[in-house]
Structures are given as C-alpha cells and as structure tokens.
Amino acid sequence: MSLVKVGWSNAKLxxxxxxxxxKAESVQLAADDPVLEPVTASARVPGGDKTAGFAVxxxxxxxxxxxxxxxKKVGPSLYGVVGRTPGTLAGYRYSTAxxxxxxxxxxxxxxxxxxxxxxxxxxxxxxxxxxxxxPSEQDRANIIAYLDSLDD
Ligand code: HEC
Numbered sequence: 001m002s003l004v005k006v007g008w009s010n011a012k013l014x015x016x017x018x019x020x021x022x023k024a025e026s027v028q029l030a031a032d033d034p035v036l037e038p039v040t041a042s043a044r045v046p047g048g049d050k051t052a053g054f055a056v057x058x059x060x061x062x063x064x065x066x067x068x069x070x071x072k073k074v075g076p077s078l079y080g081v082v083g084r085t086p087g088t089l090a091g092y093r094y095s096t097a098x099x100x101x102x103x104x105x106x107x108x109x110x111x112x113x114x115x116x117x118x119x120x121x122x123x124x125x126x127x128x129x130x131x132x133x134x135p136s137e138q139d140r141a142n143i144i145a146y147l148d149s150l151d152d
Pocket of ligand 1 (some may be wrong): 065
C-alpha cells in the first residue's frame with residue numbers, strides 16, 4: 001500500500017507524497033490538478049475498453065454494486081454514475097464524507113473516478129467503501145469505460 005495521504009480543506013487539495021512511494025509519480029501529476037475538476041460528465045479515457053471493464057466489474061465491484069438502475073446493494077447502483085454528483089443517488093444512505101465530497105463541487109468523471117478507484121479512502125478519507133483500490137492503470141481505464149456505458 002502506498003502512503004499517499006489526500007485530504008482537502010477550503011477547496012485546496014493537499015497531497016503529501018513520500019518520495020519512496022512507487023505511485024508517487026502518477027499521484028504527483030494529479031496533485032497539480034485543482035481540486036474542483038473540470039465539471040464534465042465525460043469518462044472517456046484513452047485506452048479504456050468497456051468489455052475488459054465489465055470483467056473488472058464482475059471480479060471487483062459486483063459483490064457490492066449493481067449495474068442496474070437504482071438497485072442498491074452494500075453500495076449504490078453504478079448505473080449512470082458518470083456525471084453523478086457524488087453521494088446523491090436517491091434512496092441510498094451515503095457516508096457524511098461522500099456527501100461532503102459531492103457538496104464541495106465534485107462530479108464523477110474520468111479524473112475523479114480514476115483517483116477514487118486508485119485508493120478510495122486515500123482520495124476521500126472516511127468513505128464507507130472498504131476496497132483497497134485498483135493498482136493497475138489499465139484496469140481503471142477499463143472500468144471507467146464500462147461505467148461510462150451504463151447510461152440511458
Ligand atoms: C466492499 C464493498 C465495495 C466494493 C468491493 C466496491 N465498492 Fe464502491 N462503494 C461501496 C460503498 C459502501 C459505497 C458508498 C460510499 C460512501 O457512502 O461513503 C461505494 C461508493 C462508490 C462510488 C460512489 C457512487 C456515488 O453514487 O457517489 C463509486 C463510483 C464506486 N463505489 C465505484 C466502485 C467500483 C468501480 C468498484 C470496483 C472496482 C467498487 N466501487 C467496489 C462499496 C464497495
């Protein structure tokens with residue numbers, strides 16, 4: 001596990017990166033992004049493949065998430081998640097942390113999903129998704145392409 005700590009206050013993202021972390025490089029690039037990501041609903045990631053993403057979903061996400069509209073499991077439905085304001089699907093009880101993340105102006109898009117899925121609780125401390133993250137950049141690009149296909 002990397003020791004990357006992410007937190008935010010007053011719309012400033014603070015990322016503390018130990019130089020020895022193997023992930024330091026990619027995370028450091030992300031640190032240059034403003035915390036308020038460009039608000040676009042697009043989740044297109046170059047190189048993402050939705051068929052491969054479906055396999056990732058089945059292996060890593062389906063235990064807690066449905067891909068059917070509005071169907072909740074331990075986690076909220078992932079149907080239509082791209083473009084959703086985090087923590088706002090009606091009928092699901094989110095953590096305070098996830099609701100605050102959405103209320104601070106974020107949206108689920110390629111950038112935020114990539115960071116979240118790298119290490120959910122590193123990116124948003126105290127969320128109730130107990131998942132260590134997808135270390136593979138390719139897996140993340142693929143699942144994001146799959147999530148982007150779950151829409152009307
Ligand atoms: C062990 C159960 C579990 C696993 C495995 C899991 N999740 Fe979650 N997920 C949750 C829970 C619980 C939440 C609600 C978090 C909160 O409210 O803090 C959540 C929230 C989310 C959200 C935010 C949704 C919203 O409406 O704001 C996304 C996106 C997400 N998960 C994607 C994924 C993906 C993609 C995978 C697979 C790579 C995955 N999750 C694996 C339990 C899980």
